[in-house]
Amino acid sequence: MTFRGLAALMTLAAIGVSLAISGCTKKSSNSQELLHVSYDVTREICTAVNEKFIKRYEAETGKKLTIKQSHGGSSSQARSVIDGLKADVVSLALWIDINAIAKSGLIETGWENRLPNESIPYFSTVVFVVRKGNPKNIKDWPDLVREGVEVITPNPKSSGNGKLSFLAAWGSVTTRGGSEEEAMKYLTDLYRHVPVLESGGRGATTTFLNKRIGDVQLAWENEGYLAVKESKGEVEIVYPPVSIRAEPVTAVVTSNAKRKGTTETAEAYLKFYFEPEVQKLIAENFFRPSDPQVAEEFQEKFPPLTMFRVTDISKGWDDAQTRFFSEGALFDQISKLAAKR
Known part of the structure; x- marks a missing residue:
């Protein structure tokens, strides 16, 4: 192969790499994926909230969103995140479980005050x-x-x-x-x-x-x-x-979310739990809502x-x-x- 032919081949290869990168970027810019790590008995409420949030997110942004769930014992889930499970958000049964993740450096200090009601949605x-x-x-x-x-x-x-x-x-x-x-x-x-x-x-x-x-x-x-x-x-x-x-609590796993570029979406997702529409969904699934007005509306549901x-x-x-x-x-x-x- 001549030098000119080799140069042309290298140029074509470079163009191919550029197109591949461009294609990946375009795909990622039009879709996002969150991993929500939660405790054992939230499967049903998470599924219901995810469905509503995905519809809103896609309508407002034009982007496709996938939310994956992981469930297990709360303390075991916290340990999994500390050990490397790449959660974007966590909602766990106990304050100490999320605080253990924060102590590991994966969640920024002051996490309790980043959401309403000290990050307790219900x-x-x-x-x-x-x-x-x-x-x-x-x-x-x-x-x-x-x-x-x-x-x-x-x-x-x-x-x-x-x-x-x-x-x-x-x-x-x-x-x-x-x-x-x-x-x-x-x-x-x-x-x-x-x-x-x-x-x-x-x-x-x-x-x-x-x-x-x-x-x-x-x-x-x-x-x-x-x-x-x-x-x-x-x-x-x-x-x-x-x-x-x-009082279960929730937080963005800031280190993971920043690395994955999902911080804005993760924050919006967790704030969604505190909106009146979702608070009503929470009550319908037999968790006690943190919103006082919604709690009053559903007070007869909870002895x-x-x-x-x-x-x-x-x-x-x-x-x-x-x-x-x-x-x-x-x-x-x-x-x-x-x-x-």
Whole structure:
């Protein structure tokens, strides 16, 4: 091949590379993809919100949007993001789970104040799901430790549902005048009644509904209503007199979003959760909306009960994590005691 021929070939190759890059750029500029990493019992609400947001986004921008979902135990999901799962946004059951991601450097400090209501789009609580007719007559927390009662609840080490159920049980003692020693004894008795610890809330529902293990499941309120629907009335919900106020939080994973060029879309997506239209959708899916007007509109949908916050039983989430769930802390101590039946 002559030098002129080689030069011409190189020019054609350069043009081809340029066209390929141009084609990729054009494709990416007309489409975006978000990865939303969430906890175990939000599959249905995320699917419903995604559908609405995608329609608006495409109508307003003319761009195609894909939102992929990942679900699992809240603490396990946080660890996956820290270990490299390229989430654009996270919505997790507990403040400590998102804050753990922030401590890793993936989320900018001050993330709680970047969205309305301290980044809490809705709240929930822990309820009892029992077999049809409530044959074990379960009405309050002490009923869970009666002889012959089996309780299904997830592992607090991996699951937000598990942590919240533990704290709800603890607070059911201490916020009603009981001592921490009495709470310790009650939790030890409670976990003696737990035949299996699933890794997340949806796994616990599968164990309770499909495998028909247990007499009562400690579940998110929305998960309880889903269980009633899926079982076609074979289970029902019992509201204990007192339970914990669960406040899931959400944030843009700023480091990943900046690298992927999705920051603007990710921020718009999370702000969408706070709009009245979506707040109503949230209420229809049995999460309690943060918007006061929407909450008032749907108040008859949610039976009243006394809800305490984590600050009523600890100094805050960091303290709760250290006291109850860190290595060798109260949950580990209780687990060892409970194993000595």
